[in-house]
Amino acid sequence: MFRYYLKLGLLSIRSNAALSALMVAAIGIGIGACMTIVTIYHVMSGNPIPEKSSSLYVVQIDNWSPDEPYDEPNEPPPQSTYLDATNLYSKGDEFRQVVSYKSSRVVQPPDAAELPFEVSSRATTFAFFPMFSVPFQYGSGWDTAADTNQERVVVLTQALNERLFGGENSVGEQLSLNGETYRIVGVLNEWLPTPKFYDLNNNYYEEPEEIYLPFSVAVAGEHDSVGNINCWKPFEGGYDAFLASECVWVQTWVELPTRDDKARYEQFLASYVEEQKTFGRFPRPLNNRLSDVLEWMDINHVVDDDVSVLLGLAFLFLIVCLLNTAGLLLAKVMRRTKDISLRRALGASKRTLFGQYIIEAGIIGVAGGVLGIAMTWLGLRGIEHIFTGMDFVQRLVVMDWSMVMLAVVLALVSAIAAALYPTWRAANVTPASQLRIQ
Amino acid sequence: MELGPIWRSLTRNKAGSVLIALQIAVTLAIMVNAIAIMQERAEQMGRPSGTDEANIFTLSSTAFVPDTNIQSLIEEDLKLIRSQPGVVEAIATNSFPLRQGGSARGFQLEPGAGKETLTGAVYYTDEHAIEAFGTHLVDGANFAPNQVVWGGQNGDEWPANIIITESFAKTLFPDTAESAIGKTVFVDDTRPVQIIGIIDRLQAPWRNWGEIENTVIVPLRQEGQQQWYLVRTEPGAQDRIMPEVEELLAQSNKNRIIQSVRTMQEVRDRSYLSDNAMIKMLGFIVTLLILITGLGIVGLASFNVSRRTRQIGIRRALGATRAQVINYFRIENLLISGLGIAVGAVLAIALNLFLVNAFSLTPMSWYVIPLAMLAMWVVGQIAVIGPARRASRISPAIATRSG
Numbered sequence: 001m002f003r004y005y006l007k008l009g010l011l012s013i014r015s016n017a018a019l020s021a022l023m024v025a026a027i028g029i030g031i032g033a034c035m036t037i038v039t040i041y042h043v044m045s046g047n048p049i050p051e052k053s054s055s056l057y058v059v060q061i062d063n064w065s066p067d068e069p070y071d072e073p074n075e076p077p078p079q080s081t082y083l084d085a086t087n088l089y090s091k092g093d094e095f096r097q098v099v100s101y102k103s104s105r106v107v108q109p110p111d112a113a114e115l116p117f118e119v120s121s122r123a124t125t126f127a128f129f130p131m132f133s134v135p136f137q138y139g140s141g142w143d144t145a146a147d148t149n150q151e152r153v154v155v156l157t158q159a160l161n162e163r164l165f166g167g168e169n170s171v172g173e174q175l176s177l178n179g180e181t182y183r184i185v186g187v188l189n190e191w192l193p194t195p196k197f198y199d200l201n202n203n204y205y206e207e208p209e210e211i212y213l214p215f216s217v218a219v220a221g222e223h224d225s226v227g228n229i230n231c232w233k234p235f236e237g238g239y240d241a242f243l244a245s246e247c248v249w250v251q252t253w254v255e256l257p258t259r260d261d262k263a264r265y266e267q268f269l270a271s272y273v274e275e276q277k278t279f280g281r282f283p284r285p286l287n288n289r290l291s292d293v294l295e296w297m298d299i300n301h302v303v304d305d306d307v308s309v310l311l312g313l314a315f316l317f318l319i320v321c322l323l324n325t326a327g328l329l330l331a332k333v334m335r336r337t338k339d340i341s342l343r344r345a346l347g348a349s350k351r352t353l354f355g356q357y358i359i360e361a362g363i364i365g366v367a368g369g370v371l372g373i374a375m376t377w378l379g380l381r382g383i384e385h386i387f388t389g390m391d392f393v394q395r396l397v398v399m400d401w402s403m404v405m406l407a408v409v410l411a412l413v414s415a416i417a418a419a420l421y422p423t424w425r426a427a428n429v430t431p432a433s434q435l436r437i438q
Numbered sequence: 439m440e441l442g443p444i445w446r447s448l449t450r451n452k453a454g455s456v457l458i459a460l461q462i463a464v465t466l467a468i469m470v471n472a473i474a475i476m477q478e479r480a481e482q483m484g485r486p487s488g489t490d491e492a493n494i495f496t497l498s499s500t501a502f503v504p505d506t507n508i509q510s511l512i513e514e515d516l517k518l519i520r521s522q523p524g525v526v527e528a529i530a531t532n533s534f535p536l537r538q539g540g541s542a543r544g545f546q547l548e549p550g551a552g553k554e555t556l557t558g559a560v561y562y563t564d565e566h567a568i569e570a571f572g573t574h575l576v577d578g579a580n581f582a583p584n585q586v587v588w589g590g591q592n593g594d595e596w597p598a599n600i601i602i603t604e605s606f607a608k609t610l611f612p613d614t615a616e617s618a619i620g621k622t623v624f625v626d627d628t629r630p631v632q633i634i635g636i637i638d639r640l641q642a643p644w645r646n647w648g649e650i651e652n653t654v655i656v657p658l659r660q661e662g663q664q665q666w667y668l669v670r671t672e673p674g675a676q677d678r679i680m681p682e683v684e685e686l687l688a689q690s691n692k693n694r695i696i697q698s699v700r701t702m703q704e705v706r707d708r709s710y711l712s713d714n715a716m717i718k719m720l721g722f723i724v725t726l727l728i729l730i731t732g733l734g735i736v737g738l739a740s741f742n743v744s745r746r747t748r749q750i751g752i753r754r755a756l757g758a759t760r761a762q763v764i765n766y767f768r769i770e771n772l773l774i775s776g777l778g779i780a781v782g783a784v785l786a787i788a789l790n791l792f793l794v795n796a797f798s799l800t801p802m803s804w805y806v807i808p809l810a811m812l813a814m815w816v817v818g819q820i821a822v823i824g825p826a827r828r829a830s831r832i833s834p835a836i837a838t839r840s841g
Contacts, residue, residue: 305798313468320468
């Protein structure tokens with residue numbers, strides 16, 4: 001029976017080629033517009049570290065001014081002071097914690113004929129790599145002794161290693177950064193956390209830093225932060241005064257695999273803040289926060305408002321396309337009332353007719369879905385073109401198989417939804433009504 | 439022409455008309471809000487930065503050898519740039535309008551912790567800034583060369599004087615009609631600084647900042663390894679001077695990198711790239727939407743024409759003119775569109791209220807709705823012309839045929 005309806009459907013589509021083409025086009029364009037934005041939304045809101053996202057927490061403690069919160073209504077600062085980051089790190093050494101910040105360095109290539117160039121750098125502690133599941137191609141990160149002893153060690157990304165050493169294993173080689181010599185201990189494999197959850201200061205979708213070096217080395221060398229530095233209390237003096245100030249600029253993370261760990265860490269944070277209060281710091285009421293990766297992305301609105309607005313408008317657009325398809329299908333059915341009543345008079349049941357027209361709509365839906373995938377691809381290329389010059393956008397306009405499947409399913413569901421009313425009308429044509437006037 | 443028969447015949451195919459009216463309604467709601475957002479972005483992009491954008495370019499210099507003498511490096515660089523023919527003025531600064539990165543400080547009218555502070559973006563530069571940016575002093579005086587000091591990057595030094603924008607002067611002293619010149623404000627809770635000049639306009643570096651017009655020029659040069667140079671040229675000289683300056687600086691000292699050499703126009707384009715993209719995407723959506731709804735109207739009207747072929751023939755046989763037949767379909771469309779447009783206007787307002795609440799968009803201007811309603815009505819009338827003409831060509835002889 002299904003094959004017979006399929007045949008009828010195809011026949012009917014062919015006999016009304018222009019109308020059918022219009023319907024397929026409407027669904028295809030609607031799906032294309034929708035899926036273009038859904039794809040971007042999907043990539044933007046994706047989980048950058050699915051296996052661990054619920055056990056990694058960003059640490060926030062409220063060292064802000066007694067007169068006003070960091071952010072309304074009562075948000076603690078998103079980063080830590082140097083003082084708190086290093087205190088928590090050393091006092092909480094039973095927990096796996098990471099402190100880090102973004103900076104930049106100038107690389108003097110081993111080949112002296114090449115010009116020096118600037119790279120982004122991350123100053124961090126040894127646990128950064130295992131904690132954030134950072135993959136290595138050669139070598140590994142450094143150990144805790146390197147942090148303590150301020151050893152000048154460095155980890156490169158695959159791309160930088162390609163540029164400097166032609167992709168060879170460079171572990172053990174030396175690298176000159178701002179006139180200082182570092183020993184290469186590791187080279188990363190391809191690693192593109194999207195978004196760059198561990199530091200939401202700059203562009204959320206930019207690539208991770210190109211080099212990684214010990215936090216202690218960066219601070220001793222006074223590497224400037226290129227992220228946000230926010231202060232509520234003035235301080236006098238040079239870099240040492242800055243380190244001792246109430247300015248927040250360090251990202252602090254902790255890994256807490258179990259509920260019990262989390263409870264213990266919360267306890268630890270609370271007692272730390274209480275202790276600091278006795279030194280006259282932390283004038284605000286206790287306001288410690290631990291947010292896991294997905295909560296943190298949500299708090300920071302990593303999905304741009306523009307994308308949410310576009311997503312809403314794109315779905316409304318799809319609704320317009322569906323109303324359009326429903327109207328056209330209805331017109332088609334109404335034009336065929338004579339055929340339908342004849343078939344009904346000859347014994348076809350309501351169910352038969354319903355099935356037949358739904359299948360016809362299904363064919364249009366699938367065709368619209370296929371067209372929709374092509375439209376989505378075009379839409380994504382269009383967006384890529386509009387954003388020429390912003391490299392990170394290329395990573396947001398990638399369609400994976402789940403999006404392709406979603407496009408087809410959405411098209412099919414939309415077409416059937418649009419067909420329900422017209423089909424119901426068709427099935428309810430009374431058998432002889434249209435035959436009288438003949 | 440009598441509306442009665444048209445209305446009665448419409449009610450005989452209610453569903454089809456309601457579907458198209460709904461389609462028009464949702465189309466209108468999307469269109470109105472898309473246009474409101476496009477308008478908001480276009481207005482933001484249209485704000486002047488307060489600089490002589492067409493004749494300014496910027497570049498960054500990063501010294502990387504430890505113990506570089508930053509002071510003499512900057513002084514030599516500026517001397518070199520300023521000596522080039524065609525260069526009007528050049529400064530070293532921590533930032534500039536549209537750059538998207540920079541510094542802001544809190545300023546207060548009374549000294550002491552806990553007093554109300556007003557935030558102003560700060561440009562740390564020197565007495566050449568007004569001329570280099572191409573902004574205009576409207577009150578007071580420029581800095582004297584000896585008022586410019588050197589300082590570290592952590593803000594531990596502060597000069598005694600500042601120049602602020604008119605907008606920031608109004609923010610600081612909203613109630614007084616008298617000039618802000620000579621007034622003292624406090625930075626870092628207690629440090630007094632005197633306002634000695636007021637410029638008409640100079641944007642802060644962040645395009646989305648609410649207080650974008652609140653800017654302060656501070657006569658302090660920061661001794662950081664990374665410096666921005668901003669160069670203003672004579673009209674038309676930029677294309678020639680920009681590569682020359684880049685080359686000169688790169689050659690003059692090998693212990694630093696010159697990068698991000700961009701014209702102010704490029705800086706502006708980068709800054710507003712996403713707003714510009716939003717305008718393009720919304721424009722595209724609106725165009726497609728109108729196209730699809732227009733085609734939907736054509737489809738429905740064609741269907742109505744072919745369904746009523748016989749009736750139209752009879753009317754023509756009874757003496758109706760072609761124009762009357764065309765008018766019939768135009769009025770029919772007017773009724774359907776009218777319903778859709780009325781519902782659509784309500785939907786559009788509701789959607790706008792939602793967007794304003796959820797995404798803190800600017801509420802739309804009142805005239806967007808009537809304009810969009812008019813546009814939608816025109817689209818309907820254009821879409822219906824084809825089928826209506828076809829209807830008018832139906833021969834009266836059709837009436838004589840059966841079925």
